[in-house]
Structures are given as structure tokens and as C-alpha cells.
Amino acid sequence: MSTATNVTPLRGRIPEWTFAERARKVRRDMGLTQEQMSDQLEVGLKAYSAWESGKNSPENIAAIAVRFEEVSGVPRTWFLGWADSPPSGGGTNLFGERGLRLGHLKLVGPEGLEPPASSV
Template sequence: MKFGERVKAVRTSAGLTQEQFASRLGVTRQAVSNWENGRNLPDIEVVIALSKTFGISLDELILGGEDMTHDSGETNSMADKLIRDGSEGRWMRMSLAMSVVGAVLIVVATVLAVVATNSVSYVDASGVLHEDFWLVPVSYACAAAGVLVLLVNFVAQLRRRKRMTGSYRPAR
């Protein structure tokens, strides 16, 4: 049984119309119709609400009490969607972390460059030169590392977009 058929079975066994069912879940009747007809799948939050509201286990609702592959070899679209959503969430968190690290490295490089520019070098009474010479190369290294991290993140995003949509154009 497909996910849409399971949703319809839950709704009809509760004796509800699509409108009543939608109202109890906080969605539109059209959303319920789309789920039941296999045109769309709900988000995980809605699936959990459906499970709690109608007392059906998530295993039964998502997998139908079966393995993820049916006799016909067809995969379970709801389980596939949940796997894709989880993967997408992990990818977005990693990409955000890389962007933050790259930006922080560039900010540190900028601060070090400003400090190096404004630092005073002097020769003390014993003839020793006091200079913060290390600030300049460390600043360059931080800037290069920050740009590299941002560039790697950008290329990874382009490759992921191409793999998912088949082109580098933004998905609409």
C-alpha cells in the first residue's frame, strides 16, 4: 500500500471528510487530496502530527508495516522523502558552518592587518628591534584560508545543485 492509500485509510477509518481531516492536522483540504492521490507528500512534522492525532505508529504510516521495497520492486516514496530531507538538512548545516568559518577567518585576517598597520616598531636602548612582524604573514594565511574555505563551499554547492537538478541554474 502506498503512502497516499494509507493516509486515505486512516482518514476513512476515522470517518472524516478531507476537510475535517485537514482541519485536525492544520493543513488545507487540497494538501490532503494531493497526499491521497500521490501528487505530493507531507513534511515530517505533519506526518508526526498525523501519527499522534490518529494513533498510528510512524512505522505503519511511513513504511506500511512492510519493508521499504514492495513486491513490485517499487521503493517507498515517503521513506525516500524523509531520507532526502534528512540528508538535505545535514548538508545545509555543514554548508552554513563552512561559510561561517570562512567569514570568521577573513574577519580575523582583516583585524590582524589593521593591527599590523597601526603597530609601532621601535629600537630599544640596547639596540633590539621590537616589531610585530608575525602579524602580516598570519593575516595573509588567515585571508587565504578563509577564501579557500568559501571557494570550496561554493564549488561543493554548485556540484550538489548540478547533481540534483542536472544543471548549474538555480532551482525554481
């Protein structure tokens, strides 16, 4: 068993997901190509591709988060970084249920910008 010498422990810090990573995760879990997702979101392929690669961000990220929610069912709060864990997709969860399990998401946000209370 080898020991890594250049490992920096996170020491309690939880890595954050970027908007690009969140968009890519959901698109892949839905089984769509970038072109199909851009069509679903009603945006150009070049723009969507730039968002997913992290080269650019949507001009109105809140509006795009709403569209992602409409298309995927994943809460806009997760796309905006207000939820602290990613949706689980594909296969079954611990309870043998298929599809996305969203009830476990804890909503967090900057003080004064909390997302609306969930009715779930």
C-alpha cells in the same frame, strides 16, 4: 469457473502501500472527510487532497507522520512505511476487541534508518 489468462503472480512479493493509500485508509477508518482530516492535521484542504490522491507528497513527511500519529493513534512508523502491515480498524478483531490493534505491527526500515524501539 473461469481462468484469468493475463494474471501475473506476485511470486512472494508483498505489495506496498503508498503514503496516499495509508492516509486515505486511516481517514476513512476514522470516519472523517478530507476537510475534517486536513483540519485535524492543521494543513490546507488542497494540500491534503493532493497527498491522498498521490498527486503530491508532504514537504516534510516525517513531521506529517507525527501529526497523523497524534490525530489517529496509528504509529508514525506505519505512515513512513516502516511497518509491514496496515492497522485494522472498524468493527472487532479476532479477540472481539474494538478499535485499532497495533501490537501486531512489525517495524521495518532501510538499514541505518530503523525506527526507535517500541515500548509497547
